[in-house]
Amino acid sequence: ERFDMENGLNLAEFEFPAYYNFxxxxxxxxxxxxxEIAASIREIFQETxxxxxxxxxxxxxxxxxxxxxxxxxxxxxxxFRINPFTRETLQIDQILQFTYFDENGIATLEKGVTxxxxxxxxxxxxxxxxxxxxxxxxFPHPPExxxxxNKMMERKHHPRASLVMRNPSVLLKNLSSPVNRGKRxxxxxxxxxxxxxGDCAPITGxxxxxxxxxxxxxxxxxxxxxxxTGFVIWVNRRGIMVDPPPYSSRYLRLYxxxxxxxxxxxxxxxxxxxxxxxxxxxxxxxRVTLMTTPVIFQSFLRKYSAIxxxxxxxxxxLFIFRPVTIGEPIPAHGGKLNxxxxxxxxxxxxxxxFFKGKSMVYSxxxxxxxxxxxxxxxxxxxxxxxxxxxxxxxxxxxxxxxxCGVPPIHTPAETLKNLDAKIKKNLYVVHVAEKSLKPExxxxxxxxxxxxxxxxxxxxxASLKTIELLELIQGVEIFxxxxxxxxxxxxxxxxxxxxxxxxxxxTEGDTSNSCFLIAMGFVSVVEDRGPVKLLxxxxxxxxFEAIFEKPHTATFRAITDVExxxxxxxxxxxxxxxxxxxxxxxKVSKVQEEDCWQAMQANTCFDSWSALKxxxxxxxxxxxxxxxxxxxxxxxxxxxxxVLVAHGRFVYDNSDQIHPFERGAFIGEFPxxxxxxxxxxxxxxxxxxxxxxxxxxxxxxxxxxxxxxxxNPGAMLQFINRNFIE
Numbered sequence: 094e095r096f097d098m099e100n101g102l103n104l105a106e107f108e109f110p111a112y113y114n115f116x117x118x119x120x121x122x123x124x125x126x127x128x129e130i131a132a133s134i135r136e137i138f139q140e141t142x143x144x145x146x147x148x149x150x151x152x153x154x155x156x157x158x159x160x161x162x163x164x165x166x167x168x169x170x171x172x173f174r175i176n177p178f179t180r181e182t183l184q185i186d187q188i189l190q191f192t193y194f195d196e197n198g199i200a201t202l203e204k205g206v207t208x209x210x211x212x213x214x215x216x217x218x219x220x221x222x223x224x225x226x227x228x229x230x231x232f233p234h235p236p237e238x239x240x241x242x243n244k245m246m247e248r249k250h251h252p253r254a255s256l257v258m259r260n261p262s263v264l265l266k267n268l269s270s271p272v273n274r275g276k277r278x279x280x281x282x283x284x285x286x287x288x289x290x291g292d293c294a295p296i297t298g299x300x301x302x303x304x305x306x307x308x309x310x311x312x313x314x315x316x317x318x319x320x321x322t323g324f325v326i327w328v329n330r331r332g333i334m335v336d337p338p339p340y341s342s343r344y345l346r347l348y349x350x351x352x353x354x355x356x357x358x359x360x361x362x363x364x365x366x367x368x369x370x371x372x373x374x375x376x377x378x379x380r381v382t383l384m385t386t387p388v389i390f391q392s393f394l395r396k397y398s399a400i401x402x403x404x405x406x407x408x409x410x411l412f413i414f415r416p417v418t419i420g421e422p423i424p425a426h427g428g429k430l431n432x433x434x435x436x437x438x439x440x441x442x443x444x445x446x447f448f449k450g451k452s453m454v455y456s457x458x459x460x461x462x463x464x465x466x467x468x469x470x471x472x473x474x475x476x477x478x479x480x481x482x483x484x485x486x487x488x489x490x491x492x493x494x495x496x497c498g499v500p501p502i503h504t505p506a507e508t509l510k511n512l513d514a515k516i517k518k519n520l521y522v523v524h525v526a527e528k529s530l531k532p533e534x535x536x537x538x539x540x541x542x543x544x545x546x547x548x549x550x551x552x553x554x555a556s557l558k559t560i561e562l563l564e565l566i567q568g569v570e571i572f573x574x575x576x577x578x579x580x581x582x583x584x585x586x587x588x589x590x591x592x593x594x595x596x597x598x599x600t601e602g603d604t605s606n607s608c609f610l611i612a613m614g615f616v617s618v619v620e621d622r623g624p625v626k627l628l629x630x631x632x633x634x635x636x637f638e639a640i641f642e643k644p645h646t647a648t649f650r651a652i653t654d655v656e657x658x659x660x661x662x663x664x665x666x667x668x669x670x671x672x673x674x675x676x677x678x679x680k681v682s683k684v685q686e687e688d689c690w691q692a693m694q695a696n697t698c699f700d701s702w703s704a705l706k707x708x709x710x711x712x713x714x715x716x717x718x719x720x721x722x723x724x725x726x727x728x729x730x731x732x733x734x735x736v737l738v739a740h741g742r743f744v745y746d747n748s749d750q751i752h753p754f755e756r757g758a759f760i761g762e763f764p765x766x767x768x769x770x771x772x773x774x775x776x777x778x779x780x781x782x783x784x785x786x787x788x789x790x791x792x793x794x795x796x797x798x799x800x801x802x803x804x805n806p807g808a809m810l811q812f813i814n815r816n817f818i819e
Contacts, residue, residue, distance in 0.1 A: 095130070096401040097233055098810035101373035102339060103400050104231045105134075108141055108365040109314040111188050119178065121190040125200045125208055131191045136399035138185045140363050140392045144170045144439035148388055155420035161478035164434045166388070168474040173438035173502055233339075298349040298594065298614055298653030299543045301327045303557070304428070304448040304550035306492060308523075308541045309345075310338045313498060314366035316526040320541065321366040322496070324523075325355060327546075328448055329426040329553065329561050330613075333384075335359045335444075335455065337370040342377060348543040349615055349653045351629035352377050353568060353705070357415075357425070360385040361457045362441035363392045372397060375412045376807030382413045384423075386432070388440050390414055411806045422447075426564065427557045435459035436466070436483055438502040445487065449557070451549040453492035458524065461486055461495070461504040488516045491549055494539060496524035510534035521547070562587060562658065565612055568631045570709060570804075571674045579668040586664040592655040599635060599649045606662040608636040614655030618704075619648045625690055626704045627652075637682045640666040640675070646686065677712045684711050689791050692739040695757025698811055698818045709804055713797025719743075719784040725760075731776045733795050735761025741788015745816075746781040753785060758819045763812040766795045767802060780816065 095105040111122045124134065139146060148166045174183045194200045198210040205220040210229070217225040301307075305327045312319025323336040325345070332355035334341065342352045358381055360371050371393075375381050385393070394405040401408070415423075422429040428448035435443045435457040443457035460466075463484065470480040486495075493516070497504055506529075509522060514535070521539035522530065530536050539547070566572045566580055575583070589612070592598055598616065599605060616628040625647060628634060638645050639662030669675055693699040693707055714737070719725065725736055728747060736743075742753035743760065754760055765776055802809045811818070 094230065097231075098401075098813060100233055100339075101376040101807070101810070102233050103365075103369065103372075104233065105400070106365055106369065108138075111138075113315060115188045116177070121188060123190045123192055123202075125192045125202075126194070128193055131193070133399040133402075134189070134191075135185055137396050138189065140396040141365065141439065142185060142188065143174055143183065145388065145392050145395075148440070152388070153386055153416055153418045155418055158420035159478055161476050162482050164475065164479055166434070166440055169436060169469065170439065172469055172472070172474050177501075300613060300654070301330045301332065301350070301354065302546060302548040302551055303330055303553045304328060304451055305546050305548040306453065306494070306539075307332075307345075307543050307546045308539045309334075309341045311523045311539050311541055312526050313524050314364070319526055321369070322524045323367070323370065324494070324539075326446055326453070328428040328446065329557055329564075331355075331426045331561070331564065333357045333359060333425065333430075334374060336361050336367040337374050339370040339373055341370050342374060345543070350543065351615070351631075352703070353379065353629060353631040356568070357382045357384060359442070359444065360389060360393060361443070362389060362437060362439055363396050364439065364458070367458070368393060368396075376810060380411075380413055380804070380806055382415050384415045384417055384430075385442065386419065386434075386440070387416050389442065390416065392440065411809075417442075427553075427560045433482075436461070436469075445490065449550050449553060452490045453494065453549065454487050454490040456486065456493075456495040456504070458496055458498075458502070459504060460500065460502060461508050462500060463508075465501065488512070491519060492547055493520045494523050495520060497522045497530075497536070498524050506530070506534060506536070509536055559584065562612075565610065565631065565658065569610060569633055570705065571633060571636065571669070571678065574672060574674075575668060582664060582668050583660060586661055588659045590657045590659050592651045592657060594651055594654050596651050597648060598651060598655075598657070599645050601646060601648045602644050604638070604642065604644050605635055606639050606642075608639045608660045608662060608665050609634050609649075610658040610660065612656040612658050614651060614653040616655060617650050617652045619650060620646070625694075626707075628704050632703075632705050636662075636665060637678045638662075640669075640678070680715070681708055681711045684714050684716065684791060687716050687791075688739050689714065689716075689737070692737050692757055692791065696737070696759055696819060697757075699757075699759070702808075706805060706808070710793065710797075710801050711791075713800065714791040714793050716789055717792045718789045719787065721784055721787050723784045725782040725784065725790070726778055726780075728778050728781045730778050732762050732765035732778050735759065735763065735766060735793045735795075735798060736782075736790040737793070738790050739788065741784060741790075742786035743782055743784050743788075743790075746783045754817065754819070758817055760817040761793075761798075762816050763798075764814060766798055767809065767812065768799075 095103070097104050107122060107124070114120045114122045124131070126134070150163065150166065154163055175181070176183045176187055192200050192202060194210055200208045202208065207218045209216045209218065213229050214226050215229060216223055307325045307327065309323040309325065310320030311322055314321055321338045323334070323338045323341060325332040325334055332350070334355050334357070337358065342355070346352070356379060358371055358374050360383060361367055371383070375383065383390070394408055397408060398405050417423060417432045419432055419434060422431045428446060431445040431447070433443050435441045437458045437460065441457045441459065443455055443459065445452060445454045461483070466475070466480060466483045469475045470477070475483070495504065495509060497506055497509055503524065509520065512520065517535050520536070522536050523539050525538065527538045530538065562584060563580065566583055572580070572583065598609065601620065610633050611628055611630055613630060616632070616634070618625045618628060618634070634649055635645065637643065689711055699707060719741060725743065726734065736759070738754055738756055738758045738760070740756065742755055743758070744753045760782060762778055762780060765778060
């Protein structure tokens, strides 16, 4: 498997090892693979090394931008498509060498060395003698640290979490041992806490600024001690991720920054040190909006289609694409974004952000070097206006993030160290290993982490707070379908409330006529048996009790400082009166009372999901009791349901299953229930699921599963080619 569908990561990432071997060591990297996979690798390197084969211009440029300033990207890319050692046109075969497995699964190398693909491992032989064997599966895990100093993410692998997504015949045998059966494990721990779990408590609470920048990484793909450059731009306390490194959301969550605070991602270009975490963010809680130009977007689709094996049409279902227009400001959370093309080896964006009289600029990866720009102009590769544009970088911003790397595709340090002291005061250098900057240059690196957030604005007026509240309401599942009039009624009745850490908000058994919406922070839901779940931004609680005048069935406690928005139950009932939301709320409340939460927490997949995501799934579920000998479904029937086991034991009657499915197992022939490809799924079942010990399940109809995936398309990847998840 070359693509980890659980984490949304490329497992065959050798882009930078290939660059290092060629540009530094002057060697080719030898890839041992099949001819089919080699073809996909060539497609990937076409986009990352050379850039798109064809670019149609002009497209998506503002009318205010003079046509003379339009970059001819194909000409600009030709400047970088040069072998630095021979001065010939750079070709993929100058960097990569392929050795293929033959029909017997054997690849022959030099000096009598062979590699044999055998099942789940590769066997290395030297002159026929076995010398080593390695597993064919790769289990990714987060970096130990995002800043290269403070070790926050302990690397730990748990077999159960990896095996749970495999096919039954192999998986069930592994899980049948007394050591593994019945265990619930997650793949990542932080300070003793599960990092990947949906109920993972944050280390601390973090309040985003109204306008600021939180760096997620400040280095590049060759720095083994640093994290690749990426950051969050906070605009009116809502985040926009730019080129997020892998596991960025998990890292931010440690500081109390919920994924629901960040619903947009900007992709500047398709080098691995900038797009590796983008796909992972796309697979999170909700349908993320991806912002970039059509040129970069199509390159991204081609690259990740080759990496994952999915069609471009399928990939586009996973997110919302918002095309940006060069030179035309885009409204965002009360501020404005303005994009421009930088000068790089493949199409790349820089951007400016404006909010409340303050502004910042990010260079993107770029060659900001006057002699090089002059050289492009003299060769006729850029126009006079484009030359002027590149020579006059917008240094007049309150915060400047500018890259510093190795020419000929990055900005040399001499460009930045010779700047005026006034500019350097606002300048933060990124895309650089800190050790490569000399103190006498007067340059500072943008430090990583929420505690080092660059704050430009900490206060706003009432109008921007109203925009913030309106966006918050629209991000809530039960309010998302409300029109402008009903949203306005909610706004007028809303009251803001602040709750300190560890303070009780609502106690089990209390009655309240208010619904609560979390605007900032985390809230723990506690029942008699202990904590049940964790709520975050855009989660609501108390709505069912407020509308139907019922006592609360749990205690809600702030585990960080929390900002709440409180709505009267009477107003909430009025605005929801014509919607199916009331029926959905009643259904969710019922299945929660019937032990659904606890069954979900026993599932290693659901245990990593947020309360919001689980509640969406619960809204289509209902409870059904099964007796011993009952068939949940039979082979050759149409696929109509999947089930979550709460109590009892169930087996696939016509399989080599070693042990029965028990509490927490989510079972269904998912490829028969959902269109994972670009064609209608085959609906005839191949299995019979039978109850062998009385109990009950929560049944999820086919329609409900499909609607859930429409809201959370990234979750689909965890169900492809699987008949159960435990």
